Amino acid sequence: MPPRKAPIGRVMAQVAMVMNLDKCIGCHTCSVTCKQTWTNRQGTEYVWFNNVETRPGQGYPRRYEDQETWRGGWELRRGKLVPRSGGRLRRLSRIFANPELPALSDYYEPWTYDYANLTDAPLGDDVPTAPPHSLIDGRPMAIGAGPNWDDDLGGGPEHTAKDPLLERVSETVRLEYQDAFMFYLPRICEHCLNPSCVAVCPSGAMYKRVEDGIVLVDQDRCRGWRMCVSGCPYKKVYFNHSSGKAEKCTFCYPRIEAGEPTVCSETCVGRLRYLGVILYDADRVDRAAAVPDEKDLYEAQLECFLDPGDPEVVRAAEASGIPHDWLTAARRSPVHALISQYRVALPLHPEYRTMPMVWYVPPLSPIVDALSQGGHDGEDAGNLFGAIDTLRIPLSYLAELFTAGDVEPVAAALRRLGAMRAHMRHHNLGEEPDPAIAASVGMDPTAIETMYRLLALAKYDERYVIPTSYVAEPGSPLDTGCSLDGEGGPGMYEADAFHTAPGAGPEPEHAGLALRGRVNLLNWDGAGRPDGLFPETTA
Amino acid sequence: MDHLHTALWGVLPYLVLACLVTGTAWRYRYDRFGFTTRSSQLHENRLLRIGSPLFHFGLLLILLGHIVGLLVPERFTEWLHVTEAQYSAGALVAGSLAGLMATGGLAILLWRRTRVRAVRRASSRSDRVLYPVLAATLVAGLMNTMVTPATSDYDYRLGVSVWVRSLFTLDPDISHMADAPLQFQLHAVLAMALFALWPFSRLIHAFTAPVGYLFRPYVIYRARGHRPHGPHGPRDGYRSRGARGRGGERPVPLVGTGRDAGR
Numbered sequence: 001m002p003p004r005k006a007p008i009g010r011v012m013a014q015v016a017m018v019m020n021l022d023k024c025i026g027c028h029t030c031s032v033t034c035k036q037t038w039t040n041r042q043g044t045e046y047v048w049f050n051n052v053e054t055r056p057g058q059g060y061p062r063r064y065e066d067q068e069t070w071r072g073g074w075e076l077r078r079g080k081l082v083p084r085s086g087g088r089l090r091r092l093s094r095i096f097a098n099p100e101l102p103a104l105s106d107y108y109e110p111w112t113y114d115y116a117n118l119t120d121a122p123l124g125d126d127v128p129t130a131p132p133h134s135l136i137d138g139r140p141m142a143i144g145a146g147p148n149w150d151d152d153l154g155g156g157p158e159h160t161a162k163d164p165l166l167e168r169v170s171e172t173v174r175l176e177y178q179d180a181f182m183f184y185l186p187r188i189c190e191h192c193l194n195p196s197c198v199a200v201c202p203s204g205a206m207y208k209r210v211e212d213g214i215v216l217v218d219q220d221r222c223r224g225w226r227m228c229v230s231g232c233p234y235k236k237v238y239f240n241h242s243s244g245k246a247e248k249c250t251f252c253y254p255r256i257e258a259g260e261p262t263v264c265s266e267t268c269v270g271r272l273r274y275l276g277v278i279l280y281d282a283d284r285v286d287r288a289a290a291v292p293d294e295k296d297l298y299e300a301q302l303e304c305f306l307d308p309g310d311p312e313v314v315r316a317a318e319a320s321g322i323p324h325d326w327l328t329a330a331r332r333s334p335v336h337a338l339i340s341q342y343r344v345a346l347p348l349h350p351e352y353r354t355m356p357m358v359w360y361v362p363p364l365s366p367i368v369d370a371l372s373q374g375g376h377d378g379e380d381a382g383n384l385f386g387a388i389d390t391l392r393i394p395l396s397y398l399a400e401l402f403t404a405g406d407v408e409p410v411a412a413a414l415r416r417l418g419a420m421r422a423h424m425r426h427h428n429l430g431e432e433p434d435p436a437i438a439a440s441v442g443m444d445p446t447a448i449e450t451m452y453r454l455l456a457l458a459k460y461d462e463r464y465v466i467p468t469s470y471v472a473e474p475g476s477p478l479d480t481g482c483s484l485d486g487e488g489g490p491g492m493y494e495a496d497a498f499h500t501a502p503g504a505g506p507e508p509e510h511a512g513l514a515l516r517g518r519v520n521l522l523n524w525d526g527a528g529r530p531d532g533l534f535p536e537t538t539a
Numbered sequence: 540m541d542h543l544h545t546a547l548w549g550v551l552p553y554l555v556l557a558c559l560v561t562g563t564a565w566r567y568r569y570d571r572f573g574f575t576t577r578s579s580q581l582h583e584n585r586l587l588r589i590g591s592p593l594f595h596f597g598l599l600l601i602l603l604g605h606i607v608g609l610l611v612p613e614r615f616t617e618w619l620h621v622t623e624a625q626y627s628a629g630a631l632v633a634g635s636l637a638g639l640m641a642t643g644g645l646a647i648l649l650w651r652r653t654r655v656r657a658v659r660r661a662s663s664r665s666d667r668v669l670y671p672v673l674a675a676t677l678v679a680g681l682m683n684t685m686v687t688p689a690t691s692d693y694d695y696r697l698g699v700s701v702w703v704r705s706l707f708t709l710d711p712d713i714s715h716m717a718d719a720p721l722q723f724q725l726h727a728v729l730a731m732a733l734f735a736l737w738p739f740s741r742l743i744h745a746f747t748a749p750v751g752y753l754f755r756p757y758v759i760y761r762a763r764g765h766r767p768h769g770p771h772g773p774r775d776g777y778r779s780r781g782a783r784g785r786g787g788e789r790p791v792p793l794v795g796t797g798r799d800a801g802r
Binding site for chain 2: 083088089091092095096097098099101103104136137138139194195198199201202203204206207208209210211218219220221222223224225226239241242243244245469470
């Protein structure tokens with residue numbers, strides 16, 4: 001739908017993610033592998049860069065979506081975009097005690113178990129136990145909350161009813177177990193185009209990377225003012241209580257730089273995550289984030305995205321310095337396809353006005369099951385379309401999550417998914433496909449079949465289309481080297497400092513100081529006693 | 540006695556200053572990762588929300604009071620036609636208010652730090668050295684402000700202040716300090732201890748006050764940039780933990796990114 005062509009401004013590229021919620025089985029593999037990679041340290045026990053929450057539910061930290069309390073994201077004040085928690089002066093005046101900071105009790109108190117007691121307990125009548133104790137104050141504790149305490153509606157109706165979105169959904173949502181609905185929502189940092197965590201950071205430690213749009217915390221510049229924690233409406237910036245610094249999802253930038261998917265994507269059992277490049281017009285972001293009606297934010301964000309197949313866009317992108325392989329990758333981007341081409345992916349909470357860049361394909365499958373159980377043909381297009389309006393997962397609930405309460409884009413995305421099922425059913429049964437099905441959702445059979453391939457069959461290299469980070473000539477301004485090569489870093493020694501056989505060739509000129517003149521035992525042939533076998537003694 | 544006074548008021552201030560400057564430079568170079576408030580708000584919120592603003596805003600007022608009291612000569616206020624009585628009354632009221640705010644706030648914070656287990660466990664060794672010195676300095680200063688005017692007619696603006704100003708001209712006026720009442724001498728020594736501890740404790744976060752935030756665009760962009768490393772760059776032997784992990788990105792000029800123009 002390109003009705004009018006706005007002039008293209010400064011083109012930027014972002015590595016973005018789409019998750020297909022239909023496929024999420026809530027196994028938490030992404031959370032666990034992410035935790036083992038990034039946050040298995042002291043001070044980050046409660047930190048989950050990736051978490052999977054059951055919806056409806058309170059999420060993590062509990063009720064994080066209640067922005068009346070936490071005041072995350074942006075709001076329009078007299079037409080101007082201001083962080084919801086206040087402008088610069090108000091933030092600085094609250095710097096000594098942040099009134100909107102969640103307490104540890106809004107997350108949970110991390111604990112461990114006295115495993116030693118299992119083996120060390122004196123002989124007695126009872127089987128020894130491993131009692132839990134707090135990792136915060138060291139005392140024995142009763143565990144009363146955890147990172148996914150209400151998993152699978154575990155807390156019961158009273159607990160689930162505290163979901164801030166349920167409170168906004170007008171129709172009565174049935175929470176009785178027999179009628180309950182639920183689905184899983186895996187969440188990471190949204191790496192927003194208009195990040196409010198960056199905007200509220202007083203020390204300027206948080207930034208969005210120009211090359212790939214990843215939002216990071218400069219650990220050397222973070223002073224622990226903890227404004228970012230409350231500024232992020234998704235509560236995806238955490239405070240490391242041991243180092244006193246903010247930490248957040250890094251989009252696994254060392255992997256992305258090498259062209260590899262994030263750990264959460266790599267290990268996803270359901271293969272529901274897609275990674276790819278999105279080109280967007282940075283000059284449009286401010287205006288898009290400031291549209292008056294919240295319900296227009298989804299469309300406004302779509303209009304920031306550029307079509308990498310458009311030669312004019314390619315020209316503008318090249319002028320903005322985006323490398324050729326990034327443009328090639330953008331054309332193959334599964335994320336661009338799902339978001340802009342097929343329009344089945346939707347942003348999470350666009351009403352926060354941060355322009356999030358991790359999008360979701362809304363869940364459809366319960367209606368197919370529901371129809372089949374009712375004796376209907378669950379994949380018949382007519383039945384499907386009719387049932388979408390009476391979904392077990394109410395459309396209005398999904399709309400609160402993905403489109404600021406506007407039901408129409410969610411219904412349209414679900415209809416497209418439904419049409420795909422109906423179309424492919426004809427295909428699989430060897431029937432003549434009915435082009436009317438595709439036409440009814442504004443697509444053609446070929447597009448539906450490519451979308452099917454992307455959603456159902458896509459292999460590793462189709463799901464993750466990630467160009468490697470810009471590589472430049474050594475010594476040029478773009479040469480970054482390895483981050484471990486820094487002075488004192490584990491990679492600081494030159495390779496030839498290690499791999500020189502004794503006496504073979506001249507001593508490398510730039511060997512690590514500590515190794516100069518020493519024999520490398522790794523390739524010492526064991527013969528004789530060459531000079532430098534032992535450290536020099538001064539005596 | 541003379542030698543002691545010379546050491547305390549003529550030599551020690553410069554040693555402390557040297558320690559403060561080199562210590563801060565050293566810490567900035569080798570432990571930039573350690574520049575943090577080490578906030579414990581995550582562990583305890585209720586008391587902190589009263590105590591911390593009280594303490595910090597009190598301190599800012601105290602800083603202002605010291606600048607006026609120590610650096611502005613008496614001649615200047617006389618020239619403004621502020622009488623001695625007016626000045627003392629103003630100093631007593633404003634100074635007492637600021638001192639009580641800071642001391643009260645610190646009392647709440649110290650109670651919290653010792654009695655709330657999670658906060659106590661989050662305290663470092665430097666905290667345990669720092670807090671007694673900080674508390675003693677504050678209490679001594681509060682005494683000088685509130686009690687001394689009632690019990691003696693010592694005018695610190697003709698004594699201590701002259702000494703402080705003389706320090707800056709590198710010609711310390713030791714006699715003015717040697718003649719000052721004991722409680723003023725005590726406050727000065729404690730303050731010097733505090734300045735010496737400054738670079739090696741959490742006080743360092745005061746030097747990172749984010750004033751620049753007021754003049755900055757909201758959203759910051761940075762490019763991955765060139766970082767000197769290996770044989771190409773200077774070796775400095777040891778870098779902070781943080782520098783290794785995530786440093787290296789180079790700020791790009793904000794004006795150039797277009798987006799920030801309207802912010």
